[in-house]
Amino acid sequence: MAARAGPGAAVAGAAVVALLSAALALYGPLNAVLQRARSLHEAHSIKDMDSTFQLVRNIIPALTAKKHKGQAGRIGVVGGCREYTGAPYFAAISALKVGADLAHVFCAREAAPVIKSYSPELIVHPVLDGPNAVLEMEKWLPRLHALVVGPGLGRDGPLLDSVKGILEASKARDIPVVVDALSGPVDSSDPHGSVLRLSQALGNVTVVQKGEHDLISDGQQVLTCNHEGSSRRCGGQGDLLSGSLGVMVHWALLTGPEKTNGSSPLLLAALGACSLTRQCNHQAFQKHGRSTTTTDMIAEVGTAFSTLFET
Numbered sequence: 001m002a003a004r005a006g007p008g009a010a011v012a013g014a015a016v017v018a019l020l021s022a023a024l025a026l027y028g029p030l031n032a033v034l035q036r037a038r039s040l041h042e043a044h045s046i047k048d049m050d051s052t053f054q055l056v057r058n059i060i061p062a063l064t065a066k067k068h069k070g071q072a073g074r075i076g077v078v079g080g081c082r083e084y085t086g087a088p089y090f091a092a093i094s095a096l097k098v099g100a101d102l103a104h105v106f107c108a109r110e111a112a113p114v115i116k117s118y119s120p121e122l123i124v125h126p127v128l129d130g131p132n133a134v135l136e137m138e139k140w141l142p143r144l145h146a147l148v149v150g151p152g153l154g155r156d157g158p159l160l161d162s163v164k165g166i167l168e169a170s171k172a173r174d175i176p177v178v179v180d181a182l183s184g185p186v187d188s189s190d191p192h193g194s195v196l197r198l199s200q201a202l203g204n205v206t207v208v209q210k211g212e213h214d215l216i217s218d219g220q221q222v223l224t225c226n227h228e229g230s231s232r233r234c235g236g237q238g239d240l241l242s243g244s245l246g247v248m249v250h251w252a253l254l255t256g257p258e259k260t261n262g263s264s265p266l267l268l269a270a271l272g273a274c275s276l277t278r279q280c281n282h283q284a285f286q287k288h289g290r291s292t293t294t295t296d297m298i299a300e301v302g303t304a305f306s307t308l309f310e311t
């Protein structure tokens with residue numbers, strides 16, 4: 001594979017959703033696969049997308065008094081180093097705003113006080129650059145429903161080694177993982193085909209390629225999310241996506257097949273999170289125009305969520 005696949009490749013086969021900011025280049029004219037991608041894509045026309053979106057609504061759990069704290073999701077965000085503290089904060093706070101009960105951040109020591117100072121609502125563990133990062137993390141894994149790996153990780157070698165260990169430990173425990181920050185060259189002539197093939201090359205890991213339209217593939221189907229957002233893109237928007245995806249993946253995997261009608265839970269979760277992020281962007285842009293930032297978008301999560309999923 002030509003592109004840098006990042007840690008995602010290490011966990012192929014588990015319940016993993018990889019987020020990309022750009023797609024992989026073509027690696028060979030796989031015509032049969034291409035044809036299949038096209039026909040599947042065409043099958044998901046606007047009308048079908050409406051019924052698929054109905055299935056997304058089915059994964060949203062009802063708010064009931066019977067549930068105890070933790071059932072709507074305990075989400076872990078792995079990321080945050082000296083240089084980057086905003087990304088893990090945005091991902092974790094988004095997970096809470098979307099409906100998780102608890103959000104943990106596992107970050108490098110120096111990042112912890114900074115992330116704590118942004119919010120009293122997050123539980124912050126300064127373990128990622130310690131000598132026992134993987135062991136420390138393994139203590140928490142049984143209490144987590146999903147992991148979001150990547151926001152604000154930086155490129156420090158030892159940190160990334162720990163992350164690889166954490167991904168393997170999560171896979172061993174069947175904990176679903178959202179991996180952020182894969183990237184590679186775009187093949188603009190065939191974006192659907194390339195996202196499909198990337199998913200297959202990673203062992204049918206669900207892949208979300210962010211862009212003008214978001215493309216989502218599980219190696220079999222390609223869904224397009226072209227829900228209206230705005231022309232404003234701000235740094236941190238992808239972290240809102242990864243945090244909400246962490247929660248929705250957990251919900252989707254809890255949902256029985258009678259409600260998902262045979263669709264892949266991870267595809268539905270990805271469609272839900274992409275739509276929500278775009279709706280937040282749309283609403284924030286209505287109010288703030290050019291000055292829209294991720295903080296403005298996060299403030300819209302509640303109403304955007306109701307508009308999309310509860311009407």
Ligand SMILES: *[C@@H]1O[C@H](CO)[C@@H](O)[C@H](O)[C@H]1NC(C)=O
Nearest residue numbers: 050051052054055260261262
């Ligand atoms: C459920 O799946 C069947 C068979 O693929 C399809 O005909 C039907 O429209 C689907 N229903 C919904 C609500 O998506």
Ligand SMILES: *[C@@H]1O[C@H](CO)[C@@H](O)[C@H](O)[C@H]1NC(C)=O
Nearest residue numbers: 199200202203204218219220
């Ligand atoms: C991925 O999905 C494709 C299409 O269904 C299938 O042909 C292929 O064997 C799958 N690969 C893996 C590693 O499961």
